[in-house]
Amino acid sequence: MDRGAVGMTHENGSWTREVQVVNPLGIHARPAGKICQTAGRFTSQIFLETEAGAVDAKSILDILTLAAPRGTRVCIRAHGPDAQEAVEAVAQLFVDRFGEE
């Protein structure tokens, strides 16, 4: 196992980072849109995993069905050429509360 930037781990060709939903309303349409747009900029496959399962971070529909309220822990996982950057970029959205109060 190999540690990269803050909280990132690298194993079997995939990068992961665990984050938490801290904005009060959870992942509703607006945050889901931001995740989907950010994920869409990378060629790697990117997944969001919770206890409920894993979804494609490039599909807003999928992200919405994840239904993650405040407090949910989400593991961001990516495989591919730009996986590390992709995980970092998506994680940053969570850290920034998706720009919400």
Place this chain on the structure above:
Amino acid sequence: MARRVLYGIPVAAGIAVGRAHFLDRDWFARASYHPIAPDAVEKEQDRLRQAFAAAALDLERVLAAVPEDLRDHAAMVEAHLLLVRDRKLQEQALAAIAAQKINAEWALERAVAAVEATFTAIEDEYLRSRMQDIRQAAERVLGVLVGQAGAASMTQRGVLLARDLSPADLVEIDFAKVLALATASGGKTSHVGILARSLQIPAVVGVEGLDGTLAGELIILDGFHGRVLVDPDEDELARSTELAARFDDYQAVVLRSCHLPAQTRDGFQVQTLANIELFEEVVAVRDLGAEGIGLYRTEYTYMNRETPPSEEELAEQYLDLASIMAPQKVVIRTLDVGADKLTSALSHRREANPALGLRAIRYCLRHREVFRTQLRAILRASVVGNVHLLLPMVSGIEELVEVKKFYREVQRELAAEGVPFREDMPFGIMMELPSAVMTADVLAQEVDFFSIGTNDLIQYTLGIDRTNKDVSALYQPLHPAIVRSIKWVVDSGHRAGIDVCVCGELAADPFCVPVLLGMRVDAISLNPRSIPSIKRLIRQTTMEECDALLKQVMASQSVMRSNRLVREMIYRHVPDELLFSVSLLGEEVGG
């Protein structure tokens, strides 16, 4: 049409009278659903693809029209655009055309229904209601299919009624013409409410029986009580006009007078402080007339990171806050979360019952380094302002003694290093566990102040998880057990000569504040938004009235009777609050 009243959920205060304009977008209900011939599959699939493309183009146009200052709203429209562009919905619908030989409209409805089925299992009410976003996005596509796309328009001023309003609708509507609005769908948290509040337009959502037959009717929309009066009589019209004028006055007065002290008419003053979570809230604290910060929740800095914040990082925040607020006080509460709320660095194994687990002060006593770092940062800030230290979830005297021992140790370390701090920085505890309440007389000997956290106190005393909708109705702030608990803590504190503050939602509830005043609490700490109206309420009452009320409430054996007593008192002395405020006591209070 005959006079009638429809009921819904009030989401934006105010009252307005006008002609109803019905915005008809219910294509799903009116589209034609029919099977198609096997050789028409490709043509039908093309029709659907083109409709998706056209709807996306249309939403791009709407997005470009969102004003600069509504960036949040633009993000909502953008989310709908992403939904229309999402491959999955389109692919499912295309597959349905081929597999079931049905027309594009029907296939789209099927695809949306399939997504809807996965949503019904979602527990979080707000997130479950986000299904609405998917349906609204699909409705744009359907609009193209049935040849009804295009902007929602209102040609003259009136009351806007709709089954539902999508973010795109909200951009296209000229709100200068909207006196009030009501929708058939939606709940407390819907974006219609958020927008209506920011535009100060009275609004009611989830109105039963709202449909197209109301178009053109004269309507009174009452955003206080969630009522839509259709074809009202002259009496009702006169009353609502008067109420509207009174509300305008009330709002103006409340804001204008928020910097006056919270003093009753007979001269009793209570300190009115703000609860904050982020440093940025200081602006609101200043603007809305708070006299200091009664509760600074420090958890946010600890979330979403691999390693806990450093002493420098925390000290910088606390120093900034203390110096900007000086000489007013800033009560800094130490970390009040459990392992479940922190990411990897501070967390460990999962707990079956986090609310009763290793959290708050218990967590800090187990993770001394985390606690030491925060205590040092708070002590360092004590020299630049009026800083108070507050410890959450203390359960009894042994725990308190242990905390104080450790606190002394940290103080000695700082002194040995030559770091300045105020040795007599006020040291207080949260009174939120029944065990602390019962031993308040003992604990009072050991601290400089009490802060009663009513949200947790109610939860732990009544054994109720408020977020569980099956029991949330049992959340009763004026339950005799709660009233007696608070009274006992206040009295125990005062007998020992220390100040008692009440923080939590109860302190922001106009119907509970007179009871707290009767108990002679020294301070209340509440969300900044509620401060202007609560200060005004305090200025309109007298301690004599509050004393009489408290006596009756203390003697009351039932919640229902207590609720009625406070309601009557408010009605007699500050009737505006009865009309214009929202209370924890339940729906019937405002009525």
